[in-house]
Amino acid sequence: MSVLDRLQFYLMHFMPYPDVVPGRPQGQWVDIPNTHFDPEKGHKLYKEYLDELVLGDELGYDALVVNEHHSTFYSLMPSCSVIAGALIARTRQARICVFGTPITLTYPHRLAEEYAMLDVMSGGRLECAFPLGTGMEYWVNPLNPTNARERFRESMDVLMQAWTKPGPTRFDGEFYHYKYLNPFPLPYQKPHPKIYVVGSGGEDTVQYAAEKGYGYSQVFTPIAAQLKSFESYRSTAVKHGHTPDSESIIISAIPYVAETEAKAIEEARDHILFYFNNLLRTSDQMNTPPGYMPVDRLRKRLEAGVFQSSEITWEALTSVYRTVLGTPDQVAERIAFWCEQAQSSRIIVHLHTGDMPHWKAVKNITLFAEEVIPRLRRKMSPELKAAE
């Protein structure tokens, strides 16, 4: 059975605030003056972005995905759970994916509680992904990057104990001490919602996900690096007695569909470049606070000459990240290729990007659902089609 037989489409939104502060080569993170936030603009943006995701639910996307970033124009979602709550109230069938609050930035029992609430409120539609959090988060959340990875592991232990061991229980850790760990409510799904771990290339994150049998996703890294991590993930998972399958890995892509390839490029190219050069961009300093990255990994990166603050060109972008701008046939072909390449049947698609206006996002979300998804479904193997 090919991965194409079980494709699931996750519609994700970064919910940016695109009125960036000009003249900042260090990007729009950490110490941007927050007086630049205009609440009326913000109100309009939340409405449009939520409408775009709700449209996804109506059009039959399998899942809607939101995440969390702090103190940045990159994202209007410093609380993943708040947005997820707003989505649950307005959606019926799509899974709601909190991909997600960096667990180290909050008390783990609170995340256990919040996610349980979301799962119960939605009738069991929640999926969770746990990132370490970008380096930028550690400047604005008073938390030490030097032991963040140890804290992450312990936080996950607390969360899993909270969800799976009948409470109240004790937890005596390095970072957290509970005499009564007793979350109420508990998740709707048993034993708990599906869990992924999100990394950006660090071997320890890959190993952790594989060891625990969680799913894995990798962001902000070139495709080639991702595929290496996926290999490592699968072989480690097997060593620990798990059976990774096409649902264990989630990949992501930035597609834009239009009537012709030229139109797609004309409508979307600049917004995608805007995302990379104006929103994602940050400084090495902010991206890599002390202790956040192991020293040998930093050395490799410095020797390779990779810098956070360099401007990215369209050619570079399209050759290392999953971007496709074209007709439904072209977009479907690329997506099928990427899914098979990664052996993943779950793909996150960013159909609003950068400073894209609402109408383009709506067009893209609609065309993707009505033209691209059916083409991909038609690629299912003949046996499965016969069974339908």
Next chain:
Amino acid sequence: MTHFQKSDRVVDRVRVQVLETGKGKPLVYFHGAGASGGFDELLPLAEQHRLIVPIHPGFGGSDDDLTINSVLDYVVHYAALFDALKLHEPVDLVGHSLGGWIASLFAIFQGHRVHRLALACPAGLRVPEHPGADLFMIPLEKLPSTLAASPTVLAKMTQGEVTVDIKVARYREMTSLARIIWERSYDPKLDRWLKRVSAPTLILWGEQDKILPVQQARRWADRLESGAEIATFDGVGHLVFLESPDAVKRVAFFLNGGGL
């Protein structure tokens, strides 16, 4: 007394490097959060002392100790190192910046080991009206001019290429520093504890210090309560001894019993 002798010691299973030179009563110097530049500016102190410069775990030529996650952990480390160095009589203790913070806590909790105390722009006191700079946020290319006010020192610091090795070494030292001060770069308890220091104390400060403002000197003197002297140096930034041979002389004078 033209150069330091380097030796290694193992303290609580951590290998640390110790620089020594000179003969006489021991003078121990606790350095700040960067140990790659050497300490030749201190050599005049070795004219009348056995000058000992131990390198903190996590810095310079010492190994890392990943179990150290507070400034007090360094105090405990140094109590053990003093025993290993057989420093059984009270020593003169000089601390710069982070080293000044460690030295002040050492003088509180290991006061019997300290004869006289000199603190050069010490870190660690909570002074919200004159807060310190965020060392972690200063980009590498702006670091020299933020640290030093002296043009000659600045010129020396900006010579030469910034290699990958230098960047990695700096990242490693900043990680050791972050381990102990990321969440909070001062200890509110020092306000409460400093009065326990009984050693005569000299406070030195560069008037153009951009890392820790010179206005903090007064707060140190107030909290110490034992009548600490303050000596400030015009045209001098955070790297007090590197920028000012006069500051080094002032310490020598003070340790010899000279004062106001």
